[in-house]
Amino acid sequence: MTLLATERIKLFTTRSPWWCALLTLAVTIGFAALITGTTDAGGGSVAATQFGYQFGLPVIMVLAALSVTTEYRFGTMRTTFxxxxxxxxxxxxxxxxxxxxxxxxxxxxxxxxxxxxNLLKPSADFALNSSADWINVTGVGLVYALAAVVAIAVGLLVRHSAGAIALLMIYGLAVENLIRLIPNVGDDIYKWLPFNVANRFLTGDGSNRGAVLDGPPLSTSSLGTWWALAYFAAFAFVMLAIAITVTRKRDA
Incomplete structure (x- = not known):
């Protein structure tokens, strides 16, 4: 408990987590308001309310990476060890x-x-009527948390804020989609890439969407909903295990 309290104090006494949290809320809720406000009266779906998830995810990963790289930058990681x-x-x-x-x-x-x-369009059917609807909403926090674990692992391995953030942004925003361009095998590889699989957990088969563009992008993964979450969690914790192993063997 002492370690947890120490890390909590270190995290909450820096500005970056607060700014990242506010930016995440502004982006995700702002996109929900925008998407809902531009649909026809009575239209929309639960998935559409989570459209901003994909824009909040990079900010969350920046928050997590900075929680590690900032300590390396100011030398407090050496003091901690x-x-x-x-x-x-x-x-x-x-x-x-x-x-x-x-x-x-x-x-x-x-x-x-x-x-x-719901506030902007009370006539629309945004009720959480199915397990897919509930996962679409409550699953965002789980995916964000696991993505934060990945970002911490990258931060530990790279140790520099700019490098870690650049690597996370390039991978998250470009690399997975570019993999699909590889002839013959691109699509098969893409099915198993971590963030594509994470989207499978959130979106399922897309049956609860009002339109293709509603909510986070549909996944091409063939895994079931909970297997997709387990796969993404396994990826996150394997990354963390590698990062901790490397950190234990090198100088702080």
Whole structure:
């Protein structure tokens, strides 16, 4: 508990988490208001309220990466490892605190987006009537939290804010889609890429969408909903395990 309290204090006494949290909420809820406000009266779907999820995700990953790279930048990571020789315990505590914060931000953004849609268009059917609807909303926090674990792992491996953020943004915004351009095997590889699989968890087969563009992009993964979540979680924790192993073997 002492480690968790220490990491909580370090996280909440810096400005970047607050700014990233506010930006995530503004982007996701703002897009929900925009998309809902431009649909026909009575139109729309639960999935449409979560359209901003894909724009909040990069900000969340920046938040998580900065929670690590900022410590390397100012040398406080060295002090942490001197005070806590068990580096794995210190890093797991940091990961737990950041992931929990991101989970809360994700749920607030998802339900805030859903709430603003109901407020702006009370005549539309935004009721959470099915498990797919519930996952589409509540699943945002889970995906954000696991994405934060991935970002922390990248931050530990790269250790520089600009490099880690650039790597995360390039991969998240471009690399997975570019993989599809590889002749013959591109689409087969893309089915197993982590963020494509994460979208499978959120969107399922898309049966609850009002239109193709409603909500996060549909996934081409063939995994079932909960298997997709398990796959993304496994990827996140394997990345974290690699990062902790590397961190334990090199100088702080």
């Amino acid at each position: 001197q005070a806590i020789p068990n580096r794995a315990a210190a890093l797991l505590a940091k990961t737990a605190v950041v992931a929990l914060l991101v989970l809360v931000i994700g749920e607030i953004s998802a339900f805030g987006s859903w709430g603003i849609a």
